[in-house]
Every structure is written in C-alpha cells, then in structure tokens.
Amino acid sequence: MTVDESALGRGDELRFLRTWLLAPLTTGAQMPSGRRLARAMAAAVDPEVPGWVIELGPGTGPVTRALIERGVAPERLLLVEANAEFCRLLRERCPGARVLHADAFAAMRRLRREGLPVSAVVSSLPLMTLAPRRRLRLLHDCLRLMGPGGRFVQFTYAFRSPLPLRATGIRAAAAPRVWWNLWPAKVWTYQRADGPGSTYSSTAK
Numbered sequence: 001m002t003v004d005e006s007a008l009g010r011g012d013e014l015r016f017l018r019t020w021l022l023a024p025l026t027t028g029a030q031m032p033s034g035r036r037l038a039r040a041m042a043a044a045v046d047p048e049v050p051g052w053v054i055e056l057g058p059g060t061g062p063v064t065r066a067l068i069e070r071g072v073a074p075e076r077l078l079l080v081e082a083n084a085e086f087c088r089l090l091r092e093r094c095p096g097a098r099v100l101h102a103d104a105f106a107a108m109r110r111l112r113r114e115g116l117p118v119s120a121v122v123s124s125l126p127l128m129t130l131a132p133r134r135r136l137r138l139l140h141d142c143l144r145l146m147g148p149g150g151r152f153v154q155f156t157y158a159f160r161s162p163l164p165l166r167a168t169g170i171r172a173a174a175a176p177r178v179w180w181n182l183w184p185a186k187v188w189t190y191q192r193a194d195g196p197g198s199t200y201s202s203t204a205k
C-alpha cells in the first residue's frame, strides 16, 4: 500500500498556504516540504529497526511518502496531526497508516502510558515558536517512549538546533542543510547518549 502520488501536488501548495494564512504559528510553513527535505528526514530512519514510526505534524504527507519509499510499511506509521483537513487527506492517501487527529504533545504523553513499541519519531512540528522547556519535554517524552536506539528526527529552518543542546544525556547530530527547499532547512537527529551510534558524521555545534 502506498501514498496516492497523483494526489500530491499544486493543490497541496494552495491548501497549505491557505492553512498558513489562517493559522501561521501552528502551520509553521507556507509550503509543504520539498522532495529533498522529505527524503533527508526519512534517511534518518532505519526501516530495519522494528516498531512503530511516529510522525508528528505530517501535514499533507510529503515526509510520510518519503518514509514509505524508504521502506517503512504504512501499517507501521502512526501520523499525529492537529489539522482536521490534513487528517482527512492523510487517511485518503495512506489508508494503511493510523492517523490520529490530536495535539502531538498530549498524544506523546498518552502513548508513553500505553507502552507502544516505537523505533523513531519524525517531527515537522514548528517547535521554534514554543518555549525551550516545552520543546525539551516533548523530546524527553519521545526518547522515553523508545528504546536506547530510538531516534527523534526534526527539521528546522533555523541555523541552530531546534532543541536546546544543554540537555544532559542526549546526543544530537545535524545532516547537511537542504538548500533546495522553501526555505532551506536542516535535519537534526537526537538520541540517548547511551544508545548506539548516530547516522551522521557531522555533529552538533
């Protein structure tokens, strides 16, 4: 089962722009992520590691599609999206995935209590508009949900880490900036420092 590719396109850009005009802080971008950025996000996930892959803020689904192309079966995907229209689209386009119309912060706390086996959390949430403490709490909730090798993946348009690096016990690594995207963005991966090695050779500054 795959994402319906014909459905992804110009209509998504207009839909995204309209959503951004109505709620700029929550939508976080004027356009969906481009192919290169979506692939860079998916590249940080190892499809061979068993367990659910949770996507936070999937929007219209470009990263979802890249994850499926990378080899993550749709049945292993849990998509948590706050926008009802995006949820409806995701259900149409990716019928195998579980789509949760919810606030990602509350959902992660709830899932922690459920003890779901999770290998990676891939987030496109607009974290930079939130207080550093809130961002860090989300990261800790996600890392606690996963085993020692679990990865939290986040992109940002900013030049620094979207999560405070003073945090103890967390290792961060950044992939090279994706310039061919509106706007150019960088993918960061966060892991427990006591977990296995990171994907990227360049480390956080």
Ligand SMILES: C[S@@+](CC[C@H](N)C(=O)[O-])C[C@H]1O[C@@H](n2cnc3c(N)ncnc32)[C@H](O)[C@@H]1O
Pocket (backbone or CB within 6 Å): 026, 027, 028, 029, 031, 032, 033, 056, 057, 058, 059, 060, 061, 062, 063, 080, 081, 082, 083, 086, 102, 103, 104, 105, 124, 125, 126
């Ligand atoms: C920057 S867009 C990224 C969308 C998509 N992943 C992409 O790359 O094009 C952020 C997405 O996060 C969603 N979002 C923002 N805050 C959220 C929250 N607290 N819980 C769940 N989704 C949220 C927005 O509705 C939007 O779809």
